[in-house]
Amino acid sequence: MTGKQDPVLIVGGGIAGMACAISAARNGVDVEVIDKYGPMATVGIGITHAANVLRVLRDLDVLDECIATGGPFDGWVFTDANGENRRRVDMPRLAGDDKPAMMGMTRPDFARVLTSGARREGARTRFEITVQSFEQDESGVDVTFSDGSRQRYRAIVGADGVHSQIRPMLFGDLGAPRHIGQAAWRVFMPRLPEINDLWLCDSGQGGKAGFVPLRSDLMYLYLTDTYSEPRPPEGDFAEILFERLKVFGGPVGECRDRYVRDGREILWRMFEFVDLPPPWHRGRAIIIGDAAHAASAHLGQGGAMAIEDGYVLGEELGRHDSVEQAFAAFMERRFERASSIQRWSQQICEWERDKSPDADAPGLTAKAFQLVQQPI
Numbered sequence: 001m002t003g004k005q006d007p008v009l010i011v012g013g014g015i016a017g018m019a020c021a022i023s024a025a026r027n028g029v030d031v032e033v034i035d036k037y038g039p040m041a042t043v044g045i046g047i048t049h050a051a052n053v054l055r056v057l058r059d060l061d062v063l064d065e066c067i068a069t070g071g072p073f074d075g076w077v078f079t080d081a082n083g084e085n086r087r088r089v090d091m092p093r094l095a096g097d098d099k100p101a102m103m104g105m106t107r108p109d110f111a112r113v114l115t116s117g118a119r120r121e122g123a124r125t126r127f128e129i130t131v132q133s134f135e136q137d138e139s140g141v142d143v144t145f146s147d148g149s150r151q152r153y154r155a156i157v158g159a160d161g162v163h164s165q166i167r168p169m170l171f172g173d174l175g176a177p178r179h180i181g182q183a184a185w186r187v188f189m190p191r192l193p194e195i196n197d198l199w200l201c202d203s204g205q206g207g208k209a210g211f212v213p214l215r216s217d218l219m220y221l222y223l224t225d226t227y228s229e230p231r232p233p234e235g236d237f238a239e240i241l242f243e244r245l246k247v248f249g250g251p252v253g254e255c256r257d258r259y260v261r262d263g264r265e266i267l268w269r270m271f272e273f274v275d276l277p278p279p280w281h282r283g284r285a286i287i288i289g290d291a292a293h294a295a296s297a298h299l300g301q302g303g304a305m306a307i308e309d310g311y312v313l314g315e316e317l318g319r320h321d322s323v324e325q326a327f328a329a330f331m332e333r334r335f336e337r338a339s340s341i342q343r344w345s346q347q348i349c350e351w352e353r354d355k356s357p358d359a360d361a362p363g364l365t366a367k368a369f370q371l372v373q374q375p376i
C-alpha cells in the first residue's frame with residue numbers, strides 16, 4: 001500500500017522537475033528527483049525569465065538568488081535590422097514592485113539555483129540514473145531503475161524533456177516531437193552598455209536576432225533561422241553565423257564583427273514541438289514540461305510553462321490525498337494555458353519560416369503576454 005506520506009518520483013531534474021520538487025516539498029510531499037546526467041551537466045547558453053516566471057520563482061523562494069546571479073531588466077526593445085525605429089515595451093513587475101519584471105540567466109546558474117533550492121526544501125536527488133521500467137496498480141507504482149534497484153512510489157512524474165523516455169512508456173507515439181524548419185543560433189559575448197532589456201531586431205526577411213542580458217558584464221546574441229533538415233549545418237559555425245547575420249547593422253552588426261569568431265562557442269539548436277493530447281496522465285503517472293508541450297523560443301515561454309507546471313503540480317499533490325484528483329486539478333489549471341502558448345509559438349515559427357505576408361507576431365505576442373499575466 002502507499003499513502004500520502006509515500007514518495008513521489010520525478011524523472012528529470014531540469015526546469016519542470018526541479019520546480020515540481022521544490023513546490024511539492026514545500027507542500028509537505030516526500031519527493032525524490034532523478035536525472036540521467038550529472039548535477040552540473042546542463043548545457044546551453046542562457047534563458048530569459050518572463051514576468052510570469054519571476055512570480056513563480058518568488059513563490060518557490062529562489063527569486064533573490066536568481067537575481068543575485070542573473071541579469072534583471074524590465075522590458076523588450078523591438079527594432080529593425082539596423083537597430084533603428086526602436087519601440088520599448090515595459091513588462092509588468094508581477095513578482096512585486098521591488099523586483100524586476102524580467103531577467104536573463106546562464107543555464108548552468110539556473111540549474112544550480114533550482115537544484116540547491118530543491119535540496120534545501122528536503123527533496124532527495126540522485127544523478128546518473130534513470131528508469132528502466134515501471135508497473136502501476138491501484139495503490140502505487142513499482143519502479144525498476146537502471147542500476148537494478150526497485151522502489152515503490154505514490155506517483156511518478158515524467159519531467160524528462162522533449163525526448164522524454166516516460167512519455168512513450170505511457171502514450172506510445174502520441175506527442176512525439178516534430179520540427180517545423182526553424183532553429184536558433186546563440187553565442188555569449190560581453191554586454192554592450194545600451195543592452196538593458198531583451199532586444200528583438202527584425203531582419204525584415206523572416207529571421208530575428210537580438211540580445212538577452214545575463215549579468216552586468218555578459219549577454220548572449222541569438223538568431224532565429226530557417227532550416228529544412230533537423231541537423232546542424234555543416235562547416236565552421238562562426239563563418240555560417242557571420243554570413244547569416246550580414247543583413248543586420250546597428251548593435252547586432254557591431255557584435256557580429258567583434259565577437260562572432262570562434263565556432264566552438266556557438267550553439268545551434270532546432271526547435272521541436274510536442275503536443276501531447278490531454279489528459280497528460282495515466283493512472284499514477286503524469287507528463288509535464290517540454291515532455292508534454294514543448295514550444296519554440298519565439299514567445300520566450302517554454303521554460304516558463306515548465307516552471308509553472310512544476311509549481312502547480314507540487315501544490316496539487318500536496319493538496320489532495322488522491323493522485324487522481326491531484327492530476328485532474330493540475331490539468332484544469334494547466335492545459336489551456338500551456339497548449340495556447342505551444343500553438344501560438346508554432347504559429348510565429350511558421351510565419352517566420354514562410355516569410356508570411358499575413359504575419360502578426362507582435363499581435364500574437366501581446367495576446368500571449370496578456371494570457372500569462374493571469375494568475376495560474
Ligand SMILES: Cc1cc2nc3c(=O)[nH]c(=O)nc-3n(C[C@H](O)[C@H](O)[C@H](O)COP(=O)(O)OP(=O)(O)OC[C@H]3O[C@@H](n4cnc5c(N)ncnc54)[C@H](O)[C@@H]3O)c2cc1C
Nearest residue numbers: 012014015016036048130160161165289290297302303304
Ligand atoms: C534555442 C532555445 C531557446 C530557448 N529559450 C528560452 C527562454 O529564453 N525562455 C524560456 O522560458 N524557455 C526557453 N526555451 C525553452 C526551454 O528551454 C524549455 O521549455 C525548458 O528547458 C523545458 O524544461 P523541462 O524541464 O521540461 O525540460 P528540460 O529542461 O529539457 O529538462 C529535462 C531534464 O530531464 C533529464 N532527462 C532526460 N531524459 C531523462 C531520462 N530518461 N531519465 C532521467 N532524466 C532524464 C535531462 O537531463 C534534463 O535535466 C528555449 C528553447 C530553445 C530550444
